[in-house]
Amino acid sequence: MDVDEPVCLPRLSRIAVCGGTHGNELPGVYLVRDVLKLQRRASEGEEDDGEEHTSMLTVLSNPRAVQQCRRYTDTDLNRCFTLATLNGPTSDSPPYEVLRAQELNTMLGPKGGPGAVDLVCDLHSTTANMGLCFIAYSDCDWICLHIFKHLQRRMPDTPMRFIHLGISGKESYSLDSVGKHGFAMEIGPQPHGGVRSDIYAVMSAGVRHMLDWVGLFNSGAVFEGGWVDVFTLVKNIDYPRDSKTHNITAAIHSHLQDRDFCLLRPHDPLFQTFTGETLRYEGGEPLYALFINECSYYEKGIALSLARKRRLAIPAIRAQTEEEEQADERALTSEEEE
Amino acid sequence: MDVDEPVCLPRLSRIAVCGGTHGNELPGVYLVRDVLKLQRRASEGEEDDGEEHTSMLTVLSNPRAVQQCRRYTDTDLNRCFTLATLNGPTSDSPPYEVLRAQELNTMLGPKGGPGAVDLVCDLHSTTANMGLCFIAYSDCDWICLHIFKHLQRRMPDTPMRFIHLGISGKESYSLDSVGKHGFAMEIGPQPHGGVRSDIYAVMSAGVRHMLDWVGLFNSGAVFEGGWVDVFTLVKNIDYPRDSKTHNITAAIHSHLQDRDFCLLRPHDPLFQTFTGETLRYEGGEPLYALFINECSYYEKGIALSLARKRRLAIPAIRAQTEEEEQADERALTSEEEE
Numbered sequence: 041m042d043v044d045e046p047v048c049l050p051r052l053s054r055i056a057v058c059g060g061t062h063g064n065e066l067p068g069v070y071l072v073r074d075v076l077k078l079q080r081r082a083s084e085g086e087e088d089d090g091e092e093h094t095s096m097l098t099v100l101s102n103p104r105a106v107q108q109c110r111r112y113t114d115t116d117l118n119r120c121f122t123l124a125t126l127n128g129p130t131s132d133s134p135p136y137e138v139l140r141a142q143e144l145n146t147m148l149g150p151k152g153g154p155g156a157v158d159l160v161c162d163l164h165s166t167t168a169n170m171g172l173c174f175i176a177y178s179d180c181d182w183i184c185l186h187i188f189k190h191l192q193r194r195m196p197d198t199p200m201r202f203i204h205l206g207i208s209g210k211e212s213y214s215l216d217s218v219g220k221h222g223f224a225m226e227i228g229p230q231p232h233g234g235v236r237s238d239i240y241a242v243m244s245a246g247v248r249h250m251l252d253w254v255g256l257f258n259s260g261a262v263f264e265g266g267w268v269d270v271f272t273l274v275k276n277i278d279y280p281r282d283s284k285t286h287n288i289t290a291a292i293h294s295h296l297q298d299r300d301f302c303l304l305r306p307h308d309p310l311f312q313t314f315t316g317e318t319l320r321y322e323g324g325e326p327l328y329a330l331f332i333n334e335c336s337y338y339e340k341g342i343a344l345s346l347a348r349k350r351r352l353a354i355p356a357i358r359a360q361t362e363e364e365e366q367a368d369e370r371a372l373t374s375e376e377e378e
Numbered sequence: 379m380d381v382d383e384p385v386c387l388p389r390l391s392r393i394a395v396c397g398g399t400h401g402n403e404l405p406g407v408y409l410v411r412d413v414l415k416l417q418r419r420a421s422e423g424e425e426d427d428g429e430e431h432t433s434m435l436t437v438l439s440n441p442r443a444v445q446q447c448r449r450y451t452d453t454d455l456n457r458c459f460t461l462a463t464l465n466g467p468t469s470d471s472p473p474y475e476v477l478r479a480q481e482l483n484t485m486l487g488p489k490g491g492p493g494a495v496d497l498v499c500d501l502h503s504t505t506a507n508m509g510l511c512f513i514a515y516s517d518c519d520w521i522c523l524h525i526f527k528h529l530q531r532r533m534p535d536t537p538m539r540f541i542h543l544g545i546s547g548k549e550s551y552s553l554d555s556v557g558k559h560g561f562a563m564e565i566g567p568q569p570h571g572g573v574r575s576d577i578y579a580v581m582s583a584g585v586r587h588m589l590d591w592v593g594l595f596n597s598g599a600v601f602e603g604g605w606v607d608v609f610t611l612v613k614n615i616d617y618p619r620d621s622k623t624h625n626i627t628a629a630i631h632s633h634l635q636d637r638d639f640c641l642l643r644p645h646d647p648l649f650q651t652f653t654g655e656t657l658r659y660e661g662g663e664p665l666y667a668l669f670i671n672e673c674s675y676y677e678k679g680i681a682l683s684l685a686r687k688r689r690l691a692i693p694a695i696r697a698q699t700e701e702e703e704q705a706d707e708r709a710l711t712s713e714e715e716e
Binding site: 070071073074075109110167229231232233234235236237238240241244282287288289291292293294297312314315333334335336338339 | 408409411412413447448505567569570571572573574575576578579582620625626627629630631632635650652653671672673674676677
């Protein structure tokens with residue numbers, strides 16, 4: 041392949057924008073439920089202008105948790121999209137979120153199948169000072185990486201990072217893994233159970249620019265290659281805890297709080313115990329700290345995550361033409377017939 | 379009364395420091411459960427030095443909500459301390475928090491009775507940018523106002539305000555109303571369900587200085603009079619809502635977010651709708667905005683509260699001597715006998 045020749049990828053004809061996967065992350069709830077739904081209705085009512093439209097689904101992922109303004113009711117929905125949970129037999133009284141994951145898999149998937157939607161963008165918010173992040177399983181999904189690059193260019197005032205989960209697609213567990221392409225758009229700092237207008241504005245702009253990019257891509261635009269910095273998760277660190285009660289005995293150190301994506305070096309202050317002592321980072325390798333003091337992760341035993349940073353080259357891309365798509369389909373059919 | 383003569387008030391021999399009245403407000407939970415409890419044990423183990431000790435109770439107010447990391451399980455505990463709820467007959471299956479309020483009233487009260495603890499300090503945190511606030515029913519409780527003045531002097535770098543609820547003691551509903559004196563110490567911004575070390579440090583210092591003040595007061599120190607600025611609540615404003623679904627349709631305007639205690643003037647930006655429109659303050663009177671975008675108040679229909687500011691003169695005070703106390707008791711007994 042010539043390095044200047046764009047990679048040709050299938051068009052994205054069906055995309056899904058999801059919010060409320062965690063019921064107390066309100067910016068995504070309001071964006072999906074009230075605003076995008078209205079816009080979708082308005083655009084459906086427009087005269088057909090002859091152009092091929094991308095179909096956009098808007099999904100309120102966990103309506104029961106949204107109604108209660110809690111992260112989840114029985115279990116974390118965004119850990120229920122493993123193939124085992126989606127396809128496994130259910131118990132007599134399965135958790136609500138397991139049933140809901142199966143419903144969503146029917147609606148947007150099936151995960152891994154040819155009928156799955158082309159792109160899932162799942163909206164999240166975090167109490168950590170994360171700016172706008174893309175979170176994805178793959179570091180070579182050119183669609184997600186190009187959308188990220190597009191948002192970086194269009195929103196130069198918003199701190200923006202690409203987080204690579206560093207586990208295989210087979211182990212993937214979150215809603216965005218149901219689509220052929222997918223990522224979580226995570227924005228903070230935003231306390232759970234509320235909505236800040238600054239965070240809402242960033243999320244709204246992020247979704248708008250993503251939709252613009254999909255429109256440009258589908259209409260045949262060529263996107264130049266380039267470089268993207270990617271943070272790959274290495275490990276999580278838990279809070280210090282009392283060995284008997286399991287209660288935490290320290291908070292994130294004030295030097296580290298709100299400094300997501302800073303480089304944490306060996307011996308840097310990490311925690312501050314409730315009696316005033318400083319505990320330091322004991323790892324041997326400098327790593328980037330993120331999801332610092334995310335309130336929903338106390339129960340998961342995560343005080344912060346640590347990541348390595350790499351710079352990735354991504355190729356130029358464009359959508360396949362109708363002829364290329366048909367040729368692809370013919371090739372696939374003849375393969376199947378053989 | 380000579381203006382220079384200090385007002386003599388009974389000593390504060392029994393005080394209570396409470397946390398976890400809202401189970402997801404963690405700074406107070408950790409301070410009360412782990413740290414103060416340990417300190418109390420340590421001081422109980424000390425040799426008796428002959429000085430009269432103040433007895434301090436530490437109370438985890440809503441252990442069931444703390445365990446679930448939620449504000450409450452059935453109903454807001456901090457609205458259950460009305461005389462009607464504390465003394466009324468209970469239904470067959472009363473909400474957990476009503477039973478717990480009655481337990482706490484037995485432990486710390488009875489509210490309004492001579493056996494109640496002398497002072498209740500109830501620790502709270504808020505997602506709003508409130509700094510450290512005292513919240514009280516009375517604007518002429520010299521004990522609370524002097525403790526506030528003491529903290530202001532000792533913690534000059536912490537923004538600190540005194541909020542007067544502006545309703546009568548008869549209507550009082552919160553845990554701190556069970557003591558002879560009482561106030562909520564409210565600190566923010568702090569997302570619910572987590573603990574920031576900066577907020578924890580302020581709360582910890584606030585409690586320490588309060589305990590110091592009580593010790594000084596009980597040992598006979600005279601505290602000079604002076605002035606305190608008091609914010610008296612006037613009204614609450616709800617979010618704009620959809621008339622059918624009751625969902626909110628706007629967030630606090632970005633110009634107002636995080637600006638608690640600013641003066642909101644007629645026509646100032648107040649809300650930003652999710653479709654981008656600015657809604658302005660329509661009141662005729664400039665008022666101070668507080669509890670701006672507190673996440674727990676969405677369900678109460680409160681987007682922010684508005685207050686008037688006044689400067690109050692407070693008199694010098696000192697504790698009654700033992701002789702004065704005995705004379706008081708004799709006078710009371712003879713009154714009762716008459």
